[in-house]
Amino acid sequence: MKEIRTFTARKLAEKIKQKEISVAEAVQAALEQIGSVEGEINSFVTLDEEGAMKQAARIQKEIDSGELRGPLAGVPAAVKDNLCVEGLPATCSSRILENFVPPYTAEAVLNLKKAGAVILGKTNMDEFAMGSTTETSAFGITRNPWNTDYVPGGSSGGSCAAVAAGECFYALGSDTGGSIRQPASFCGVTGLKPTYGTVSRYGLIAYGSSLDQIGPVAKDVADCAAILEAIASYDKKDSTSLNRKDRDFTAALKDDVKGMKIGIPRDYLGEGLEPDIKAAVLAAAKALEEKGAFVEEFDLSLVEYVVPAYYVIACAEASSNLARFDGVKYGYRSREFEGLHQMYKKSRSEGFGPEVKRRIMLGSFVLSSGYYDAYYLKALRTKALIKQAFDRAFETYDVILGPVAPATAPEIGKSLSDPLKMYLGDIYTVSVNLAGLPAMTLPCGLDEKGLPIGLQLIGDCFQEKKILTAAYAYEQTREWKNCNIQEVSA
Amino acid sequence: MYIREQEEQTLQEVEKKQDKNIISDETIEYVGILAKLELSGEEREQAKKDMKEMLDYIDKLNELDTAGIDPMSHIFPVNNVFREDVVSNGDDRENLLKNAPETKDGSYLVPKTVE
Numbered sequence: 001m002k003e004i005r006t007f008t009a010r011k012l013a014e015k016i017k018q019k020e021i022s023v024a025e026a027v028q029a030a031l032e033q034i035g036s037v038e039g040e041i042n043s044f045v046t047l048d049e050e051g052a053m054k055q056a057a058r059i060q061k062e063i064d065s066g067e068l069r070g071p072l073a074g075v076p077a078a079v080k081d082n083l084c085v086e087g088l089p090a091t092c093s094s095r096i097l098e099n100f101v102p103p104y105t106a107e108a109v110l111n112l113k114k115a116g117a118v119i120l121g122k123t124n125m126d127e128f129a130m131g132s133t134t135e136t137s138a139f140g141i142t143r144n145p146w147n148t149d150y151v152p153g154g155s156s157g158g159s160c161a162a163v164a165a166g167e168c169f170y171a172l173g174s175d176t177g178g179s180i181r182q183p184a185s186f187c188g189v190t191g192l193k194p195t196y197g198t199v200s201r202y203g204l205i206a207y208g209s210s211l212d213q214i215g216p217v218a219k220d221v222a223d224c225a226a227i228l229e230a231i232a233s234y235d236k237k238d239s240t241s242l243n244r245k246d247r248d249f250t251a252a253l254k255d256d257v258k259g260m261k262i263g264i265p266r267d268y269l270g271e272g273l274e275p276d277i278k279a280a281v282l283a284a285a286k287a288l289e290e291k292g293a294f295v296e297e298f299d300l301s302l303v304e305y306v307v308p309a310y311y312v313i314a315c316a317e318a319s320s321n322l323a324r325f326d327g328v329k330y331g332y333r334s335r336e337f338e339g340l341h342q343m344y345k346k347s348r349s350e351g352f353g354p355e356v357k358r359r360i361m362l363g364s365f366v367l368s369s370g371y372y373d374a375y376y377l378k379a380l381r382t383k384a385l386i387k388q389a390f391d392r393a394f395e396t397y398d399v400i401l402g403p404v405a406p407a408t409a410p411e412i413g414k415s416l417s418d419p420l421k422m423y424l425g426d427i428y429t430v431s432v433n434l435a436g437l438p439a440m441t442l443p444c445g446l447d448e449k450g451l452p453i454g455l456q457l458i459g460d461c462f463q464e465k466k467i468l469t470a471a472y473a474y475e476q477t478r479e480w481k482n483c484n485i486q487e488v489s490a
Numbered sequence: 491m492y493i494r495e496q497e498e499q500t501l502q503e504v505e506k507k508q509d510k511n512i513i514s515d516e517t518i519e520y521v522g523i524l525a526k527l528e529l530s531g532e533e534r535e536q537a538k539k540d541m542k543e544m545l546d547y548i549d550k551l552n553e554l555d556t557a558g559i560d561p562m563s564h565i566f567p568v569n570n571v572f573r574e575d576v577v578s579n580g581d582d583r584e585n586l587l588k589n590a591p592e593t594k595d596g597s598y599l600v601p602k603t604v605e
Contacts, residue, residue: 099589100589103588103589210563210564236573239569239571240564240568305550305554308551311544312548323526328590328591328598328600329586330591333592339602339603340603343601348526348528349529357533358540361537361541362540363525365521365541365545368521375548378551381554381562384556385554385556387562387565420543435565461566
């Protein structure tokens with residue numbers, strides 16, 4: 001049993017196909033691990049043990065009959081709690097949605113189910129995906145499996161910690177400004193944010209609609225490619241969904257970067273970046289160079305403007321998206337109020353946590369008459385310039401390589417008191433969302449504290465395959481091929 | 491003398507810049523109305539401070555010349571998705587109402603809104 005949980009998703013599916021392991025055994029292995037570490041890690045908001053065993057029985061039959069043959073058939077997975085799964089609570093780690101049980105399933109999760117996934121439960125996150133540490137969750141913090149005194153990152157901290165701790169074989173997260181890549185990096189796992197529009201957002205509870213994308217969190221690059229292949233689809237129910245023809249992402253798993261042009265933004269290596277991270281990232285670049293890639297540094301420009309532009313746009317969209325939580329159709333309603341308007345105000349004020357309120361207030365302000373041009377339109381103009389800067393870079397380079405965050409995971413309790421400082425940690429991730437680009441992160445070393453360091457690879461729109469090839473080739477050079485399952489001492 | 495004047499002027503500019511984003515009680519009240527949030531006294535003071543800090547930081551965008559640049563809301567063109575006007579989903583009323591805090595006769599129940 002102990003061995004099973006060290007398998008990648010693809011390896012486990014292969015063993016299931018060969019009848020060496022049953023789906024039920026795989027689920028039991030995950031549940032056993034959850035049982036032994038969850039008290040310490042707290043990756044999950046909702047666990048569906050009974051449902052998982054039922055799914056396992058059904059999926060086993062479909063595998064045995066030959067109906068299900070894919071590379072993920074029978075593999076237990078976890079889903080971030082801002083994705084709807086029919087019959088399971090979707091809380092977004094917020095009091096306001098504590099009792100919300102969606103009557104439908106998100107398109108990305110439906111696609112996973114079609115691929116034979118067993119959904120174990122819903123993972124913890126920063127409230128409404130607003131945060132970088134998973135400490136803004138209303139249902140308790142999640143701890144980093146590498147060292148439980150540290151945060152797992154956020155907002156998909158539960159998904160990344162669950163994969164790192166061997167509580168599931170892979171997970172879905174969402175990435176609005178780095179919410180898959182940063183926690184994946186902090187937890188030493190592999191994560192991918194696809195090109196905007198590649199995965200349907202239907203059933204994803206919205207934060208910043210023009211920025212949100214669902215993506216995989218897994219143990220290695222090949223798993224990420226297989227999961228993305230399963231969840232990517234054109235969906236009429238999401239008006240921003242793209243009808244892509246090139247969804248055969250696993251075809252990019254080639255150990256061949258000869259002639260690939262890789263650019264490292266000089267502006268990503270400057271002041272503020274921890275020396276351990278800089279060294280690890282440059283060593284990864286060197287490994288790719290030795291395999292035949294052409295690597296050089298260049299000036300991307302505008303890097304100091306990405307965080308302010310992002311927070312204006314994300315908060316503006318959040319203030320609009322979160323207007324729906326008013327205590328009428330779903331979610332929390334205040335017990336005492338006088339009249340309709342006070343009911344709205346009290347329900348929202350009691351239901352939302354401080355970080356969510358902070359962002360709704362800022363978003364309402366930058367959209368208000370008199371400030372709209374100066375802040376919101378200014379940020380959208382800056383976004384256009386940022387997109388142009390990436391367009392110029394991708395005229396020369398196939399892939400942009402850099403760090404994921406300026407520092408490794410912070411200690412628990414050290415981030416929330418200074419929000420601005422926390423936001424500045426998003427400097428290398430948010431521009432990818434503003435420009436709609438695909439990007440992935442994979443482990444490239446450990447810092448002096450023994451915490452994982454992530455490498456970020458960014459591609460032009462629709463070029464997931466290029467970053468997958470670069471990531472796969474780098475992974476082959478790394479001694480530590482799959483993520484280590486962290487032995488949590490409870 | 492000339493240098494002195496310039497120093498004073500710069501100082502004034504700095505002060506003006508620092509003052510620019512001070513959030514008044516009226517502003518925070520107004521934003522609270524827009525955001526439909528009722529803040530306690532302590533929360534209001536914190537919100538004023540947080541918003542000022544963020545706006546001071548966001549003002550960095552003013553260093554950028556964006557004249558002639560169109561605001562970009564979406565990366566790809568967003569088109570309307572049309573379909574025939576035919577009902578394709580079933581009647582899910584009961585399921586949807588299950589999540590409502592209060593219902594009555596198959597509808598959402600809210601406090602009286604019209605006298």
